[in-house]
Amino acid sequence: MSNPQIILEKLGEVLDRDLTSIEIIPGDWSHWASTAASPEPTPSSSFPFLLVEGNLGVPHKVAHRLYIDAANFPRREEACAWDEAEVSTVLQKTAIILIVNPAHQTALNTRKTLINQRRYAADKELRFAELLLRGIKACAKESALWTHRRWCLHYIHGPISDHTDTAHTPSLAQSPLAPFLPPEAVPCEFATVKEAVTIYPRSYHAWAHWRYVFDLSCALIASTSAPIEERQAYSKVVVEEFRGLRKWIETHTTDTSAVHHLVTSLPSLWGLTSSNSVSSDARESMATESSPSKLAKEAWCLLSAFQPHRETNWIYLRSLLVFLPAEERRVYSERMSNLDVPWAKIGRTYDHIMPPLNN
Secondary structure, eight states: OOOHHHHHHHHHHHHTSOOSEEEEESSOGGGTTTTOSSOSSOOOSSSOSEEETTEEEEEHHHHHHHHHHHTTOOOGGGGGGOOHHHHHHHHHHHHHHHHHOTTOHHHHHHHHHHHHTTSSOHHHHHHHHHHHHHHOHHHHTOHHHHHHHHHHHHHHHOBGGGTSOGGGSOGGGOSTTOBOOOGGGHHHHHHHHHHHHHHSTTOHHHHHHHHHHHHHHHHHHHOTTSOHHHHHHHHHHHHHHHHHHHHHHHHOTTOHHHHHHHHHTHHHHHHHHTOTTSOHHHHHHHHHHTOHHHHHHHHHHHHHHOGGGHHHHHHHHHHHGGGSOHHHHHHHHHHHHTSOSHHHHHHHTTGGGSOOTTO
């Protein structure tokens, strides 16, 4: 491989493009030189990356060799004295560091410093973080990178406290660094989470970000300080995302985190169905999508259909029982008790926490 500094500069040039994805690919650049489908340019010792139609592949061995050379980047305490060439070098080095190790707090904080000094655009950093979260497994599960993304959102859009009253602010948004999100930015956050949990299904930090965005949207719908047009836009996004989460559970039958967040987000939707802050059409859509009877029917269909993966679906239906009318609850409880699975017997030990069936 050529001079590492030259390679880092070429990586920086590629990262400045409008990329579609970033991934770490197996092996070294030589493994891809002859198999790449019309790459631009062909992987070589002077350009050891795979770039195809805006999709960047960084070979595993190349990334770790560059990581060693990038580890000596100047610290942020010296940032005020950096010229433009030094700023570019720091961005290049911290980029490869984060591709390999997204938990590197010094690299993250150095990039924050450059953003605060107006020497690097926050929207570029937001896009870079998105590419890492959506494309690299180690990044998708890293809490520090999700926190960094929220910091970027806060820098761009300001704090949530400027847009809603305390009564409607969700508890996880009480931090002064909790960012506001305009309606047009919300779908991108939901999409980023879905991509992240696709490449790393147990990404609890990704689902925590989903919950933050969902609760934030519900809070802004309920807030009387938000313009009616914004509340309507948030309402549309929330309904579409809840509908999408139901479909997600249908196709990801072992995703317990998705089930948990769907069930625990129901009270937020139900609160909006009785609120005058949304239109009657939006209230009707929310009521339809969050109907406990409808969800229980879907959960039972999944529980009946997917024999090898019934535990998550059993938890899904079990969590909904408390919200059902007495007769429906009785019917589903009997069906579940007849299942020949060990967790059905365990579940019956928790019957005392359920409301009486004659309610």
